[in-house]
Amino acid sequence: MLSQAASFGPEPASAPAPANVPGPAGRPAARRAPPGLEAALSALGLQGEREYAGDIFAEVMVCPALPQMPLPRTVTPEMRALVVDWLVQVHEYLGLAGDTLYLAVHLLDSYLRSSRVRLHRLQLLGMACLFVACKMEECVLPEPASLCLLGAGSFSQAELLRAERRILSRLDFRLHHPGPLLCLELLAALAGSDPQVTLLATYFLELSLLEVEAAGWEPGRCAAAALSLAHRVLHVAGSGVEPALYSPAELDPLEPCMARAVLRGPAPGRAAIFLKYARPQRRCTSFFAARLLCCPQPGPP
Structure with missing residues (x-):
């Protein structure tokens, strides 16, 4: 794909500090743990962690995003x-x-x-x-x-x-990062989402990896937007997200980006996720996702 890879080039002496883990001042305000959190952890097979449900929620759902910074000029x-x-x-x-x-x-x-x-x-x-x-x-x-x-x-x-x-x-060995996939599983368990909704939301979430602006989204908010969009596209009752967690204003900027990625389809250099979710074991999700976005139906064909 790309050729002549070698060790990275020299860094400038004034290179900025690692940006993936902000300090306490940059950490988002904690969100209240929603009702039913312990039951949701049990549904995910985490019965032993129910005693620490609030701490797990705070760690997973309040993880900060990367600062909004442009890519290096050499990387488009x-x-x-x-x-x-x-x-x-x-x-x-x-x-x-x-x-x-x-x-x-x-x-x-x-x-x-x-x-x-x-x-x-x-x-x-x-x-x-x-x-x-x-x-x-x-x-x-x-x-x-x-x-x-x-x-x-x-x-x-x-x-x-x-x-x-x-x-x-x-990166100063700062590697821990609760990803949006864990957030999605937790939110889907809280919402009682059926497997079809969760699978479609997972497809939306994985497609967002291709979008450079998605790096500036908090993992919890990104997962909430994918789940909310999947619920609305499939016309399943409920928004899919506990109302106290994220307001529509917080999710509105994210959902159009995910929808555009779905409607773009298997573009050159962006086809791997489409093909991955086109397989029967993933219910050919990518084939009907774009059609559902264009012409929403009560359920998948």
Whole structure:
């Protein structure tokens, strides 16, 4: 896909500090834990964590977003989307956990907002972020040599390991990030959403990874927008989000971006997620999602 990947170029001495974890002053105000939270955790198989339901909710749903900063001048939104699309393919081929993909994209965006990256090294950065995310989320790690093969020889194993060290150093080992997928599962359990609604919301949520502005959305708000949009498109009773959590004004800027991504379809360099959700095991969600957005029906065909 991208060629001639090597170690990252030198950083300017005045490069800004890591941006992926704001200090206490930048943390959003805590949201009140909604009724039924303990039952929702039980529905997710987290019965043992019910005693800490409020703390879990605060940690997951109040996670801050990345600061609204432009990409480096060498990286366009289209090139970022191309790398994310390729990461989706690698992630699916390796059979990794869903949270691994979201963490990898978060690390990619965090690094892009704190350092300059040459375009021909963007693929290496993406793979190194996926490798770090695997170490955070997976029980069995892919071998670095295997990841290099998936990169079609555009970088070596030594370059991948150097890139990993550079990411860890640049982000100051601040790697924890409750992703929007966990937020979506929690919100869907709170709303009692049926599997079809949850699957459609997951498709909306994953498509948002391709949109550069989505990096500036809080994970909880992003998940709430995807679930709310899925409920409305399928005409399922209820908004899908506890009213006290997010107001319509908070969700309105996000839903049109997700809808545009769905209506764009399998564009060149952006087809991996569409094809992933076109498979029978995911109920061919991507085939009818655009039609539902254009001509909403009481339910999927």
